[in-house]
Amino acid sequence: MPKNTHDVIVVGAGHNGLTAASYMAKAGLDVVVLEKNDWIGGAAVSRELYPGWKYSNCSYVCSLLRPEIMRDLELYKYGLQIIPYEGSATMMKNGDYYTHYHDHDMTINSIRRHSHKDAEAYERYSRDVLRQCKIIKPLLKMTPPDLTSFKPKDLFGALEFAKHFAAKDELDGLGEKEIYDTIRFYTMSIRDYLEEYFESEITKAHLAGSAIIGTALGPCSPGSAYVLLHHYMGEVDGSVGSWGYARGGMGSITQAMMGCLKDHGGEVKPSSEVTNVITKNGKAIGVATQNGDEYYAKKIVSNLDVKRTFLKITEEKDLPDDFVRSVKNFKIRGSSGKLNIALDALPDFPCIPEGDPGGGGDMHFTETIEEMEGAYDDWKRGEWSRNPYVDMCIPSKSDPTMAEPGKHYMSVFIQYVPFNLANGGWNEERKQEFGRHIVDCISEFSPNFKDLINHYEVRTPLELENEVGLTEGNIFQGELTMDQLMFNRPVPGYAQYRTPLKNMYICSSSTHPGGGVMGAPGANAAREVLLDMNVPQKGNYY
Amino acid sequence: MTQDLRYSALKKTPFHSRTSMASRTNKYYNWNGYTVPTEYSTTELEYTAARNGTSVMDLTPMGKYEITGDHAHRFVDYLVTRDLSEMKDNTVAYIIWCNEDGKVIDDGTIFKFSSTKFMLCCAVKIYNWLNDSAYGFDVSISDVTDTIAALAIQGPTSCSTLKKFGATDLEKLKPFEMREYKIDGFDILISRTGFTGDLGYELWTDPKNAETTWDNIEIAGKELKLRPFGMHALEMTRIEAGFIQTNTDFMAAEDSLRPTRMRSPYEIGMGWLVHLNKNSYFVGKKALKKEKEENTTERCLVGLDIDGDKPAHGSVIYNSKKEDIGIVTAALWSPIMKKNIALASLKRPYGIKIKENIFAEIYHPEELEYRKIWARCKVVKRQFFNPERRNKVPADLYE
Numbered sequence: 001m002p003k004n005t006h007d008v009i010v011v012g013a014g015h016n017g018l019t020a021a022s023y024m025a026k027a028g029l030d031v032v033v034l035e036k037n038d039w040i041g042g043a044a045v046s047r048e049l050y051p052g053w054k055y056s057n058c059s060y061v062c063s064l065l066r067p068e069i070m071r072d073l074e075l076y077k078y079g080l081q082i083i084p085y086e087g088s089a090t091m092m093k094n095g096d097y098y099t100h101y102h103d104h105d106m107t108i109n110s111i112r113r114h115s116h117k118d119a120e121a122y123e124r125y126s127r128d129v130l131r132q133c134k135i136i137k138p139l140l141k142m143t144p145p146d147l148t149s150f151k152p153k154d155l156f157g158a159l160e161f162a163k164h165f166a167a168k169d170e171l172d173g174l175g176e177k178e179i180y181d182t183i184r185f186y187t188m189s190i191r192d193y194l195e196e197y198f199e200s201e202i203t204k205a206h207l208a209g210s211a212i213i214g215t216a217l218g219p220c221s222p223g224s225a226y227v228l229l230h231h232y233m234g235e236v237d238g239s240v241g242s243w244g245y246a247r248g249g250m251g252s253i254t255q256a257m258m259g260c261l262k263d264h265g266g267e268v269k270p271s272s273e274v275t276n277v278i279t280k281n282g283k284a285i286g287v288a289t290q291n292g293d294e295y296y297a298k299k300i301v302s303n304l305d306v307k308r309t310f311l312k313i314t315e316e317k318d319l320p321d322d323f324v325r326s327v328k329n330f331k332i333r334g335s336s337g338k339l340n341i342a343l344d345a346l347p348d349f350p351c352i353p354e355g356d357p358g359g360g361g362d363m364h365f366t367e368t369i370e371e372m373e374g375a376y377d378d379w380k381r382g383e384w385s386r387n388p389y390v391d392m393c394i395p396s397k398s399d400p401t402m403a404e405p406g407k408h409y410m411s412v413f414i415q416y417v418p419f420n421l422a423n424g425g426w427n428e429e430r431k432q433e434f435g436r437h438i439v440d441c442i443s444e445f446s447p448n449f450k451d452l453i454n455h456y457e458v459r460t461p462l463e464l465e466n467e468v469g470l471t472e473g474n475i476f477q478g479e480l481t482m483d484q485l486m487f488n489r490p491v492p493g494y495a496q497y498r499t500p501l502k503n504m505y506i507c508s509s510s511t512h513p514g515g516g517v518m519g520a521p522g523a524n525a526a527r528e529v530l531l532d533m534n535v536p537q538k539g540n541y542y
Numbered sequence: 543m544t545q546d547l548r549y550s551a552l553k554k555t556p557f558h559s560r561t562s563m564a565s566r567t568n569k570y571y572n573w574n575g576y577t578v579p580t581e582y583s584t585t586e587l588e589y590t591a592a593r594n595g596t597s598v599m600d601l602t603p604m605g606k607y608e609i610t611g612d613h614a615h616r617f618v619d620y621l622v623t624r625d626l627s628e629m630k631d632n633t634v635a636y637i638i639w640c641n642e643d644g645k646v647i648d649d650g651t652i653f654k655f656s657s658t659k660f661m662l663c664c665a666v667k668i669y670n671w672l673n674d675s676a677y678g679f680d681v682s683i684s685d686v687t688d689t690i691a692a693l694a695i696q697g698p699t700s701c702s703t704l705k706k707f708g709a710t711d712l713e714k715l716k717p718f719e720m721r722e723y724k725i726d727g728f729d730i731l732i733s734r735t736g737f738t739g740d741l742g743y744e745l746w747t748d749p750k751n752a753e754t755t756w757d758n759i760e761i762a763g764k765e766l767k768l769r770p771f772g773m774h775a776l777e778m779t780r781i782e783a784g785f786i787q788t789n790t791d792f793m794a795a796e797d798s799l800r801p802t803r804m805r806s807p808y809e810i811g812m813g814w815l816v817h818l819n820k821n822s823y824f825v826g827k828k829a830l831k832k833e834k835e836e837n838t839t840e841r842c843l844v845g846l847d848i849d850g851d852k853p854a855h856g857s858v859i860y861n862s863k864k865e866d867i868g869i870v871t872a873a874l875w876s877p878i879m880k881k882n883i884a885l886a887s888l889k890r891p892y893g894i895k896i897k898e899n900i901f902a903e904i905y906h907p908e909e910l911e912y913r914k915i916w917a918r919c920k921v922v923k924r925q926f927f928n929p930e931r932r933n934k935v936p937a938d939l940y941e
Contacts, residue, residue: 099550103572105552105572105574105575106550106551106552106575108575108667109552109553109575110550116669116685117669117670117673119667120667120668120669120670121670123666123667123796123797124670124796127796127797127798127799130799131799134799167800171799171800171801171802172800172801172802172803173801173802174801175801177643177801178801353549353550354545355545355546355547356547356550357547357550358550
């Protein structure tokens, strides 16, 4: 028996890899996680790139992480705490502002400043979106059934799926009308959806933001309404749709997961980039790393996106042709960039009244859907948006651990930024030019912003690919459109976390239910591995 | 320094300076985006004022919509299930309205000034519903919630209080009638309406006139046992009167997350407000007609007279086989009747054909432990309390 033999190897120490690893370790398996970087966390990291400031370098807010996972893995014990935020705001060029608050009635009063009709419509809108959240919630934890299979498991699974779609348990069943609404919702553009409720541009623009974050769709693209749902279906302590900061940055999530993993005998090896999967007789038996080590295990679980898993570390000859073709066709287009900024003090945003809870969460300055679509048009031409949609927040307003008292860390997520930049692609100069452009855009709403900057990190889709390993820098590890969701994710026929290569599994966000720091793909994949190994599963999640 | 966030706080009504002065408990709640008192001093005493003297309540947060235009009368008649074609000027009608599936959106009162001007008062936000429904009608709809200050003046001495305040001949006003007064240079509309099931009035005026009105009513009621009362006391009186509360006794169709929670008028005891024989069409008529013809009504909302003295808050209702047959939506130990009463939503035939051998499982909290009480219930008329003075004309005067 070769040395370095384990029960399970997990490739990639992102949040899904660590979730899967922790569940398997808790079930009693000997698990090792191999990570290419010399730090762990994937896209859920907190790194100090400038002394005194901690950045949430990639993902920056938390809502989707399933509470059952937090509970099962006892993440609080390993230091995870979520701080809910109080509100959100869109700043307007005329000096006015638009805000949402944690409190429903305060939000309605606030919308009324812009449109009476919209304030009242918000009631109906939030009910309808909440209904969609309730429908999808039980589906997140399910392994999608194979609709072409006649195995009892799949037949029952399909029934179960249909039952959830009719919300039999969650909502006591929907009528025909509501089921039609659901089907429409999954295929509509966010603009068309919002126009069924709202009249004022600012209301629509503020709400539409969630539908374009991270996606290579515009607000007028069919399917973008679902992306909104994907950002809404999370919760902070039962408050559906709420977002919060992970205390200590997003790295706290993966650090806590690692704490749990280690306590259950698991191991994480940084600086161990997996270069290829070792196969024998059509079965995966181990992996080889960059530094020449080899690891062997009964099961290999890849937390890399589906393209990296099957086009980079697996050899094509080990896979069926049609599968490889499907993987090649998988849509995984980078569309987002990010700035992490170390600020000497809190910047002024004169549009938002000082101390307004609306400024405590995400802030934006896109006033119309047309502006948003215009930003998308630039992306289609291979340019970064001249007038981008930004999702910016200052976690240090609520979190005392990100910077010294009085100093602030600001996270700026930028939509849209292409992976393939026109006219020669990305280089250091153009990356800095992009960073300066974003700083200029923000300065228009904050006169003292530039003077407060100590340091900033610019992230383009290219960085995200090179550093984190997200193909083309797509934050969801694959577009969230119906052709790539549920039983179609990552590719039809392989939505059950198993792959054509025996003993090889995939647990990344490329699988159901998709991207975001959710952990569900990891937990679902762990369930399938445990099932195949006949190891009893434990926890609230299952 | 604490930042001043009051600009973004819940709104204050035009009476706030007075209601907050009168409050000894500083207990407020959020009603439709406004800060209003739940209780001023003691709920029981406030309740007593409504049944003994005059109680005054700030009604401003209630949704108020003005419907004007050539088709106003036709539109209102189309909107609601009740036949309003014969409604007279200067009268008020209790109404419900449904969606196209015949599920109740809300109940409320409609005030007719003339065939071209109405005011609708209700609990849920229906500005969009009114606008959408008004398609094809020559009407315009405006939300006047903010622009009309409103008070409820209820109780046996309320007529005397308002007469002293300046409402001449008010005792002659019949229930569901209204009259416009000019008092201290301001227009004040007084309607003989209310939510307490007692003699009572509602007063509508310009917000600029709110504080003066409050002060003068207080002076007028000084010897008439006047007292401001909050939401908790109102809740007690409305249960005694058997009035239903939207999103408490039934879910508003437009607010229901779960479609199965939507209710038809027949399921909430409002069948008497559905006039299927009304000549013109109204929203939901087809569905309601079908429901009536096919007898598919599933539930009912009834009054329960419950053994014992422990209010059956949120109790599940069972038949003698211990099968779950419904739920209590509102419960109260009635101080005036000394009865343990409740409103309950039951699965038919319980409550309609079967009125006996029904039980409530009451969990009564007793110092960190619950006593489980199995109490026998009698199905009774929902209107538990209905004093003669409520509808008497001329109204009782205390002079």
